[in-house]
Amino acid sequence: MSAALSPAECWELFRVAVSARTEWLVLRVGGADGSYGYGECSDAGSLDAVLKELDVLKEFGALKELDGCPGDEGFVAITVRGGLEQARLDREARRTGVPLRRLLTGEQPPQRVELYANINRAPGGRTPREVARVAEAAVRDGFRAVKLAPFDTPDTEGRRTLAEIGLDRVRAVRDAVGDRVDVMVDAHERLTLAELTSLLRPFEELDLHWLEDGVGIGRPAELAELRSRTELPLAGGEFASRAAEVHPVRGLLDVFLPDVKHAGGPRAALELAAHSGTARISHHNPSGPVATLHAAQLTPARLAERLEYAYGEVDWRPDLVHGAERVHDGRLTLTDAPGIGLELDTEHPAVTRVWSGRLEPRPSCRA
DSSP states (O other), X not given: OXXXXXXXXXXXXXXXXXXXXXXXXXXXXXXXXXXXXEEEOTTSSOHHHHHHHHHHHHHHTOOSSGGGSSSOOSHHHHHHHHHHHHHHHHHHHHHHTSBHHHHHHSSOOOSEXXXXXXXXXXXXXXXXXXXXXXXXXXXHTTOSEEEEOTTSSOOTTSOSOHHHHHHHHHHHHHHHHOTTSEEEEEOTTOSOHHHHHHHHHHHHHTTOSEEESSSOTTOHHHHHHHHHHOOSOEEEOTTOOSHHHHGGGTTTOSEEOOXXXXXXXXXXXXXXXXXXXXXXXXXXXXXXXXXXXXXXXXSOSSSBOOEEEEOSSOTTHHHHTTTOSEEETTEEEOOSOSBTOOOOOTTSTTEEEEEEEEEOSOBOSOO
């Protein structure tokens, strides 16, 4: 049997300079017929690593079945391929004239998607008072839930442990937003299980909506031990890319967090969610507008948690996509536009095209 030939494609990678901490990497995939689509592979690793992976994929002429091609199957590769699949599916949905969710599931996307504000990437200091001010601003902007990563930054004066300063930050946020706003904590696996255990009772008293990555899904025995020590809802799974990583923690997580980038694309994220058992689904998404709209298209109208939204990084975020990301009162409004319904402003001063490549028709990696 002869190998199938791939269609010619043009790939472009755009870097969006956001802050000292954040850059968004946006892929545009176009075809000879003039159609194109957008995907995002932010947080895949260094820009050099992303460019190297794109060169590898271009050399081997990666097709729709990207995982059949030679090359690294590590985190960078999976995330870059996730961005490529996003762009290809967006392009296909645009060509078909339907929203991405309709293409993937046969369903129309919800009109509005409830968001929660991830305040961890907002500029400013990290004292409890400064973190609380950002949380207050998010609530004033209509968000009904906020998430902080209180253990990412040590006490600048060196007087308190990471656990102590983190707890002070969480308490300050709860005091600032009141009892009617949900508060989530992302521990980023910064503490040992013993350190975390000392915080469980205070966290329960603060009525956390969930505790994320106190223990990662790569350590199922420790996660089971954490599960036995608290009634707090537990969340995790943002870097999962295979069902085999999810099965050992089924029943241990209350909220599963697939990421449209790190899972390897929209279809992979949906498949992982299907393997998560009874866990509620909230797509991990500390990302730019492109990944946000992809993740929003995956969010079902019912039985889902809020979608993550990187709050407060830059005020020009909507301008980057000509206003297509419509966030108001803590909700993202979707339209019935084809694909994910956005255009990247490649002339925006924060945007630089950093790589391009053309794939000519050639045999696929799968015979």
